[in-house]
Amino acid sequence: EAQTGISAALCRLSFDNFLVFWRQILQDCVDVSARFCEYASLIQATATAVLEGPSAASEGPEPELQRLFEVVMKSYLQKVGVLLQARQGEHRGLKAEDWKRLLRVSHTALDQVRAFQERCRQRLSRGKETHGGADVRVEVRTHLYAQTKAIIEEFDKKCIERVEVALDQERWERTDVPLQYKTILEQLLGKEHRLEMDAVDQGVERYLHVDGVHFLVVPAVLTLIQLLNEYVRLCIEFDALPEVVVQRMCSLLKFFNGKARELVLGGQAVSKQVLRKITASNLALCSQCCGLVGQILPSLQGHLHGLLSAEGGPAA
Incomplete structure (x- = not known):
């Protein structure tokens, strides 16, 4: 209209x-x-x-x-x-x-x-002693809440699409890790990081290191980590709706897990002609990526819990 x-x-x-x-x-x-x-x-x-x-x-x-x-x-x-x-x-x-x-x-x-x-x-x-009266702000605040939620939903939709594209193109072969992902990972988990990292360090590493554990990675899981960090930043920006952002983040993780399982264990990467066959190396790398996500989750949960507590949201 x-x-x-x-x-x-x-x-x-x-x-x-x-x-x-x-x-x-x-x-x-x-x-x-x-x-x-x-x-x-x-x-x-x-x-x-x-x-x-x-x-x-x-x-x-x-x-x-x-x-x-x-x-x-x-x-x-x-x-x-x-x-x-x-x-x-x-x-x-x-x-x-x-x-x-x-x-x-x-x-x-x-x-x-x-x-x-x-x-x-x-x-x-x-x-x-008198009653405080009705809150005259409620109408505008309702519109602000609704539009903030719509922005989060649009952001989430784009993230799902990016993960889907990354997984559909994934050949499950090891890739080097740009050093900037060390900074991204530290931001994601709420740890101290060196702000000059992006500008100075342009090299790569063979592994992604999480709490002393080394993981081989594929491009799709690096995309996932980058997007998860963007969700955390969104959670900080929209402090009135952190629980909505966290719910969407959980949905993204479930989508990644389910899609990866279908492609590798379910053989869809072969039926879609991305891979000729599922090799032991492909399975091992998929397992490494799942292990990486599993290693990240406890620290990520702790970081989000701290954000929600600081902002007065429900601790989840």
């Missing part, structure tokens, strides 16, 4: 230009919440002066002013959420670092709106 009007105009914007627009719209929301907070205080002061005397103890306009703040800001942010929703298709394929910029701008502004809501409540309560 073709979009028209403001939705079409928003979809034509580059991401950077939309981010400028989005930042301004959210700043307008913050400004409106600040002005309404001052307006409510002014009405409260006027009503208090009018109600001085015997009637001063009666209920003033404070409850209605608090509800009005919630209605006004919730309605405003609902409309703002529609603007974000209009670009959900354009955002689906964004890089994590770009979407992180929008999330940072969004959460900063929404937290400021919430702070003004709380300030308004405290001023109107006149020292009485």
Whole structure:
């Protein structure tokens, strides 16, 4: 369905230009919440002066002013959420670092709106215990959550495709390991690494070393390690949805394991004419790759557990 009007105009914007627009719209929301907070205080002061005397103890306009703040800001942010929703298709394929910029701008502004809501409540309560009120940010936050999840799903889809292509082309012959994979592996497992590694060391090694164990590898398993590291980075970037990223990572591992089993043990590499026959060497290398993944998993699980715990997510 073709979009028209403001939705079409928003979809034509580059991401950077939309981010400028989005930042301004959210700043307008913050400004409106600040002005309404001052307006409510002014009405409260006027009503208090009018109600001085015997009637001063009666209920003033404070409850209605608090509800009005919630209605006004919730309605405003609902409309703002529609603007974000209009670009959900354009955002689906964004890089994590770009979407992180929008999330940072969004959460900063929404937290400021919430702070003004709380300030308004405290001023109107006149020292009485009152309920915190409805969270007016919920509409925009729902859209942010949904679009973040969609970006993760798109990323996961591309990773599955890359692994599938790598495995379909795999001849199960040993390959040398570029030294950059030492850095990638250390990042994947949450260990210290030398940042200058990529720029300085351009050599290769015969084995990939994991916790003192040496593994022969094939190109497909190197692709898997690289992609797993990208999942970990995504988990850090999207700290509101780490459990979703981890679930997708587990699915990728299951896919790799199942596909490798079908190709080698199931003989599909022969039926697809990638190999003339499955040799003992092919089987040994497949076993080495499975052993490598098995060696990585405990440390990877520990790293992810630490990330989830630090971000307040469920420990899995």
